[in-house]
Amino acid sequence: MTTSIGMDEQYNPFTGRRIVPGVDDVVPAAAALGLEPPRFCEQCGRRMIVQVSPDGWWAKCSRHGVIDSAHLGLR
Template identity: 60%
Template sequence: MYNVYTGKLLTEGAALPSAAQLGLEPPRFCGQCGRRMVVQVDPVGWWGQCSRHGRVYSSEIG
């Protein structure tokens, strides 16, 4: 599994960026493969698309 904000492998104790902790930053990397995603932000949420794993919507993440 990969960190969706940095694209690096998850390790214990890895810190999240401040904007991500506040919920202001959408994920920029795929959590399954670490590839950079195409991200579109709109007033009601966001979506991100990985070339290998498809699209994820902010409404799907609780």
């Protein structure tokens, strides 16, 4: 029997905690308003390198690459 661990796990991009169905995770107020970029990777929960500029932001996970506010339509 083969078990794949972590394939469908998701993490909160603002707190880094694993998302558990049925359990509410507190989101910082600035993040809820869309004023804060994600600080943690949603796929693995690792802390990301984040660069904020006047017109947007980008964040880089060492395992999963870069996400950019321009690609998400947030600029």
